[in-house]
Amino acid sequence: MSRIVSRVTGFFDRLSISKKLAFWYGLSLFIMLSAFGYFLYESFHQSIHHNYDRHLRFEAEQLLPHINTAGDTLSIDLSGYSRNAALKSGVEYGTYVRLYNREGQLIYRSPNFTGVDQPLETDIPEAAEEYSLSSQWQELPTRTLFYPIIENEDEINGWLEVTGFEWTLHEELSRFRRYLLVLIAISVAFSILGGYWLSRRALSPVSSIIDAAKSITATDMDKRIPVNYQVRDELTDLAETFNMMLNRLQKGFEREKRFTSDAAHELMTPLSSMRSDAEIMLRKPRSKEEYQETIQRMLTETRRMSEMVHLLLQLSRVESVHRLEAERINISQITEAVTAGYQQKARAKDIAMKVDITPELQIRAHGAYIEEVINNLLENALKYTPEGGRVDLQVQRSSGKAVIHLSDTGIGFDQETKRHLFERFYRADQREVQQCPGSGLGLPLVKAIVELYEGKIRAYSDGQGEGSTFVVELPLV
Numbered sequence: 001m002s003r004i005v006s007r008v009t010g011f012f013d014r015l016s017i018s019k020k021l022a023f024w025y026g027l028s029l030f031i032m033l034s035a036f037g038y039f040l041y042e043s044f045h046q047s048i049h050h051n052y053d054r055h056l057r058f059e060a061e062q063l064l065p066h067i068n069t070a071g072d073t074l075s076i077d078l079s080g081y082s083r084n085a086a087l088k089s090g091v092e093y094g095t096y097v098r099l100y101n102r103e104g105q106l107i108y109r110s111p112n113f114t115g116v117d118q119p120l121e122t123d124i125p126e127a128a129e130e131y132s133l134s135s136q137w138q139e140l141p142t143r144t145l146f147y148p149i150i151e152n153e154d155e156i157n158g159w160l161e162v163t164g165f166e167w168t169l170h171e172e173l174s175r176f177r178r179y180l181l182v183l184i185a186i187s188v189a190f191s192i193l194g195g196y197w198l199s200r201r202a203l204s205p206v207s208s209i210i211d212a213a214k215s216i217t218a219t220d221m222d223k224r225i226p227v228n229y230q231v232r233d234e235l236t237d238l239a240e241t242f243n244m245m246l247n248r249l250q251k252g253f254e255r256e257k258r259f260t261s262d263a264a265h266e267l268m269t270p271l272s273s274m275r276s277d278a279e280i281m282l283r284k285p286r287s288k289e290e291y292q293e294t295i296q297r298m299l300t301e302t303r304r305m306s307e308m309v310h311l312l313l314q315l316s317r318v319e320s321v322h323r324l325e326a327e328r329i330n331i332s333q334i335t336e337a338v339t340a341g342y343q344q345k346a347r348a349k350d351i352a353m354k355v356d357i358t359p360e361l362q363i364r365a366h367g368a369y370i371e372e373v374i375n376n377l378l379e380n381a382l383k384y385t386p387e388g389g390r391v392d393l394q395v396q397r398s399s400g401k402a403v404i405h406l407s408d409t410g411i412g413f414d415q416e417t418k419r420h421l422f423e424r425f426y427r428a429d430q431r432e433v434q435q436c437p438g439s440g441l442g443l444p445l446v447k448a449i450v451e452l453y454e455g456k457i458r459a460y461s462d463g464q465g466e467g468s469t470f471v472v473e474l475p476l477v
Contacts, residue, residue, distance in 0.1 A: 018203055022196035029191045030184065037180040044176060048169045049143065053132050056145035056162045059083075059095055063160060067099065069151050074101045074158045076108045088112050096163040100124060102156055120144075120163060128156045134166070141166045209239060216246065270301040326364045326453065328477055331402050332357050334367055335395050338374045342382060350387045357395040361402045362477040365453045373449050376442040377406050377470055384468075385410035397476065401455075404472040412461040412468050421459055422447045450474065 062083065068075045076099050078084060086095040087110035099108040104124050113120075118138055124146060125131040131146045147160040216223050224243045277294050286294075339355050346353035363370075381391045389409040396403050413421065424444045450457045455474040461467065 017206075018196055018199035021199040022192050025195035026188050026192035030188045033184045033187055037184055041173075041177060041180060045173060048166070048173060049132070049134065052143050052164065052166055052169060053145060056132070056143065056164060057130070057147070059086075059097075059164075060145060060147040060160050060162045063097065063162075064147075064149070067149060067160070069149060069157045074099065074107050074149070094165075096120065098122075098161040098163075100159040100161065102158055104159075107158065122161070124159055137163075141170045209242060213242070270305050274298045274301050326366060328362055328364055329367045329370065330360065331363050331365075331370060331474065332359050332361045332395060334370050335374055335393070335404070338371055339378065339393060342378045345382055346391060349382065349385075351382060351385055352390045354390070354392045356393070358397055361395065361397060363402050363453070363474045364477055365474065369449045369452070373446050373472065374404070376446050377404070377472075380442060381406060381408040381410065381468075384408070398473075400476055401473045402476050404474075405469070406471075407467065407469040409467040412464050412466040413459075414461075414463055418459060418461065422457075446472075 063076070063078075063081070066076055066078050066081055068077065078087070081087075083095070086093070087097055088094070089112060094112045095110070096112055097108075097110040098106060098113075098120075100122075101107055116138065120137050120142075121135065123133065128148045128150060130148065132143060134141065134143050136142070142163055143166050144161060144163045147162065148156050149158045149160055151157050212223060224246060274297075277298060281291065281294050335357055336355075339353075339357075343353060378391075378393070385391060385408045391408045392406070394403075394405040396405070422443050424441060447457050450472055453474055455472060457473075458471045460469040460471070
């Protein structure tokens, strides 16, 4: 038995989803229609018996006036009975009547019992009330009614048995049963076909999802799963979810490709320079001063490459979706701690640095990343502000946000530079910018961190030599 069940289960497991849905839909409809059909058939069956009992009761009531119950004797006289022909008729249309006394002895039977080989079984009830039953007699369905003959309202004198054939009614019942079976079979067949068609149509987007997913490769991630926005269902949500996942994957691949390309491009120049210096130094013996000078240049290039790799890794880590959950931090305290380290640098360049921080401003972020933002902004402000200049830093609350406002009297920038200010490795063509060491990754990193925490960063300047202003907004807790 378990082997049969396992085979059946394995067979259904191999079916497609549309076939499974069609099968279960047809099976459930078959069970419901079968239950409804059985209830309807039984109700109709009982209704037929009830109606035929009324007919037999009518026959019995027509016979009662012809039954004599005077004294202790029980007799019947049907000489004046208007339906004598029915008592003589045969199987098809005849009515069979028998009369019993209170002891169950046969007093009278109708003429049509004569010549009948098969006796009609008698089951006289014990209680003084009507009783009817169905049986098989002369190979045909019959219905018998026992009608009590009561005198003085409480004393039973005998029983009147009236029997008729229900073969015509049973033919109707059989025809009704066939109609029910045919209708159930047709309904289930149509439900299976309709359910299969509907499930195939409803699941057709799955095929599109499969085909689109198969066509997407690591080198071709621009394709997306088609979405029918006119129909909003679970498959539409599934397609949109797949497309969102593909967007994230594409961005991840693009980040990795951009990181590799940027690192290779920016590291190639210092590596080539270091290789060239090393090859020149190895061509012939050099003095101690020449060796020291070359090693110093190589060390400078190594530091610059290390800083560049660090910034690239930071930028890649910030843009990655795999990051730790942000925590509640005090941006006021972080800013105070970071600016304290730049006060000495500002004094060394004779730059007036004013700091105004509103205490206890709470945001949800990572403390190390916020330190990176403030470090980069202050580093650029002090780097590009000449001696005798001024740097103002404010951290305030505004419209549910923590606002970092940093302005300086430095070299500033024009509108063309502003459009590229947050691009990787971009450095303005201004002489003051090119003379200062830098990688062009600081501001892109700041922008990535700020947007990571659903913040905004804006830059303003009235032109070259007019100073610059950077505004960072981060949502308060």
